[in-house]
Amino acid sequence: MRRFVIVGHKVDTSGDFKLDDLAGSTGRLDILLRCINSAFFLSHGIRKDVEVYLILQGEPNPPVTVRISGEEIRYLNPDERSTGALIRNALLKVEGDEIRSSPGIYVSKQSFADVISDLASKSEIVYLKEDGEDLRHKQFDDDVTFVLSDHQDLTPEEEAILLKHMPSIVNLGPLSYHADHCIIIMNVDLDRKM
């Protein structure tokens, strides 16, 4: 299983936002929507061996975790707006423990620490840093989790939580890339190593 955890530091957790202004009024949910596209879409289908966790840290109700299963997902299209509608629906249903919002989309009040702790018990954790090992020279476990952030870096607190679990440190290339582009780079590299 490939897993991608993406932290949205300011993403609105109310679900009370307009699909017409995903980039302006949602705390940059648009970035995470592009990450979902990158994680799941192949030319002729959906990657069933992928799972995405969005950790939403914005007001008024943080944290919220949205988990998306490639094995179970339905009604996923590549465009930002339709995926925005699926995530908004999930936000409107959040309670505490994980519940299903729609096929393949689950929502809970899990924190970043909860999610990383759970995944570290069953998956290699990978942290992307410029001084890490070159992705192309790195072999990964069959169950691997990549941790990414939106347009802001992980906070010192989030980084401390992550480092506690002794992640692999990996570098993707000579420049610094958007989170959704990073996911493409990792997916294609893993495709070559399968």
Next chain:
Amino acid sequence: MRRFVIVGHKVDTSGDFKLDDLAGSTGRLDILLRCINSAFFLSHGIRKDVEVYLILQGEPNPPVTVRISGEEIRYLNPDERSTGALIRNALLKVEGDEIRSSPGIYVSKQSFADVISDLASKSEIVYLKEDGEDLRHKQFDDDVTFVLSDHQDLTPEEEAILLKHMPSIVNLGPLSYHADHCIIIMNVDLDRKM
């Protein structure tokens, strides 16, 4: 210079469409908007050494070519909707010869054959095919043009035009990827070879 030519076979050339339904009512302009994101965005800026050509083949006014210069572009944001507005504005201004629609965005009635013929005179042309040479083993000229298609393959006529110019044939990886994802793969590979 890196150039990406992307053919949108059904993209509406009237400019008369709604930004609220880019995936449903535009002949899949949404695909090309994601290609623009992939071509230009770095974490901390725009790739100035990139140029994108969108060849729009849909009704009612085909062909239309939109050229986007990374050196000159302004007002470009990563989300689909705002880029959709820039392209719509260009479509509303098309005449015959190339004119500037907004900073860095140019529109003309050039055809696929016109664009490829012009670029082949100054740039290595690359055609992506599953039986091509592995991208990672290929060295490219400093001025290189990658030709891609939207969710439909190039037509036999388009492929014949392309092959007439003796393109390099390149394979990106073991699976088949969306056009916007292909652009990420190529950009990052070129970054490593710079």
